[in-house]
Amino acid sequence: xxxxxxxxxxxxxxxxxxxxxxxxxxxxxxxxxxxxxxxxxxxxxxxxxxxxxxxxxxxxxxxxxxxxxxxxxxxxxxxxxxxxxxxxxxxxxxxxxxxxxxxxxxxxxxxxxxxxxxxxxxxxxxxxxxxxxxxxxxxxxxxxxxxxxxxxxxxxxxxxxxxxxxxxxxxxxxxxxxxxxxxxxxxxxxxxxxxxxxxxxxxxxxxxxxxxxxxxxxxxxxxxxxxxxxxxxxxxxxxxxxxxxxxxxxxxxxxxxxxxxxxxxxxxxxxxxxxxxxxxxxxxxxxxxxxxxxxxxxxxxxxxxxxxxxxxxxxxxxxxxxxx
Numbered sequence: 001x002x003x004x005x006x007x008x009x010x011x012x013x014x015x016x017x018x019x020x021x022x023x024x025x026x027x028x029x030x031x032x033x034x035x036x037x038x039x040x041x042x043x044x045x046x047x048x049x050x051x052x053x054x055x056x057x058x059x060x061x062x063x064x065x066x067x068x069x070x071x072x073x074x075x076x077x078x079x080x081x082x083x084x085x086x087x088x089x090x091x092x093x094x095x096x097x098x099x100x101x102x103x104x105x106x107x108x109x110x111x112x113x114x115x116x117x118x119x120x121x122x123x124x125x126x127x128x129x130x131x132x133x134x135x136x137x138x139x140x141x142x143x144x145x146x147x148x149x150x151x152x153x154x155x156x157x158x159x160x161x162x163x164x165x166x167x168x169x170x171x172x173x174x175x176x177x178x179x180x181x182x183x184x185x186x187x188x189x190x191x192x193x194x195x196x197x198x199x200x201x202x203x204x205x206x207x208x209x210x211x212x213x214x215x216x217x218x219x220x221x222x223x224x225x226x227x228x229x230x231x232x233x234x235x236x237x238x239x240x241x242x243x244x245x246x247x248x249x250x251x252x253x254x255x256x257x258x259x260x261x262x263x264x265x266x267x268x269x270x271x272x273x274x275x276x277x278x279x280x281x282x283x284x285x286x287x288x289x290x291x292x293x294x295x296x297x298x299x300x301x302x303x304x305x306x307x308x309x310x311x312x313x314x315x316x317x318x319x320x321x322x323x324x
Contacts, residue, residue: 008304009304012300012301012304015296015299015300016293016296016297016300019292019293019296020069020072020289020292020293020296021065021069023288023289023292024065024068024289025061025065027283027285027288027289028061028064028285030283032283034055034057034081034282034283034284034285055081068289072289072293075088076088077091077286077289077290078285078286078289078290079286080279080284080286080287081282081283081284081285081286081287082278082279082282082284082287083284083287087286087287087290088290090275090287091272091275091290091291091294093270094270094271094272094274094275095271095272095294097167097269097270097271097272098257098260098264098271098272098273100187101187101190101191101194101260101263101264101269101271102194102253102256102257102260104187104191105191105194105195105198105256106198106249106252106253106256108191108195108199109195109198109199109202109252110202110245110249112195112199112202112203113198113199113200113201113202113203113205113206113245114202114203114206114242114245115203116132116136116199116200116202116203116206116207117202117203117204117205117206117207117209117210118206118207118210118233118238119132120132120133120203120204120207121206121207121210121211121214122233124207124211133204136200136203136204137200139196139197139200140196140197140200140201144193144194144197144259144262144263145262145266147193147196148189148190148193148262148263148266148267149266151189151192151193152164152189152266152267155189156189162185162186162188162189163185163186163189164189164267165267165268165269166186166267166268166269166270167183167186167187167269167270168182168183168186169182169186189267190263190264190266190267190269193263194256194259194260194263197259198252198255198256202245202248205244205245205248206241206242206245209241209244209245210237210238210241212241213237213240213241214233214237218236219232219236219237222236248306249305249306251302251303251306252302253298253299253301253302253305254295254298254299254302254303257272257273257294257295257298258295260272260273261273261274261276261277265277272291272294275287275291276288276291279291
């Protein structure tokens with residue numbers, strides 16, 4: 001297991017380096033000048049050139065890459081062009097907010113997906129399952145930004161039940177419970193919109209897994225011996241059907257991070273996704289590269305966690321014919 005983990009770690013670092021290198025080249029070749037946020041028509045040309053020198057934009061591309069990769073490897077993510085602050089400080093403020101949203105979504109989609117999966121498995125090949133599947137596929141096929149805008153229009157604008165942006169109200173004061181309740185109200189819409197597609201996919205995946213377990217010989221034998229159907233379902237079938245869902249959770253991590261980018265921007269949630277989109281509009285290269293690094297790490301970490309969970313829940317799984 002140790003050799004396997006080390007091998008995966010090395011390959012993951014190479015993947016992250018490759019993603020960052022490609023991103024570095026693309027954003028520097030894209031149209032737009034990061035120094036434009038400091039340049040005004042009344043500024044003399046020599047001042048403009050001095051600004052570009054301070055930002056390091058006057059250097060050849062290969063030199064910019066060398067200095068950037070050298071600092072990045074040492075833990076220096078650079079200074080944001082638009083915020084004039086260290087990128088590490090900006091991310092340190094944004095990452096907890098993103099984790100707060102994504103972890104809640106991860107838990108909600110597992111619970112809701114498992115419940116829907118059990119219901120659809122029990123109603124298999126019935127008209128009820130057909131109707132429920134059609135409704136779920138309708139919401140699953142809808143783009144997340146459309147669902148977010150519809151949720152804001154209905155629950156914030158029309159009904160006025162829930163706030164449409166930010167993660168807390170400006171006027172919230174008082175006890176910890178009052179602040180927690182306000183935070184929950186702000187979480188409901190973005191968490192719900194982000195949960196829907198993942199919960200639907202989990203439900204369909206779990207339904208198929210549960211149906212396969214219910215068709216196995218030991219489940220049929222337990223039923224033939226006269227055990228209560230509820231006992232067979234919840235004590236034997238459900239436990240084995242949940243194993244693939246546990247491993248699927250690791251693969252959800254990168255998709256959650258990717259989906260949170262759009263949702264955070266629409267709901268003005270002060271997380272990494274909103275910062276990334278703002279940085280793209282401002283051509284803020286250091287922030288774009290740092291957020292890309294986080295996204296790449298989420299992808300490789302999610303796959304690594306999924307592999308480890310597979311080996312944990314099923315020791316029969318081998319890696320290249322041998323146990324890692």
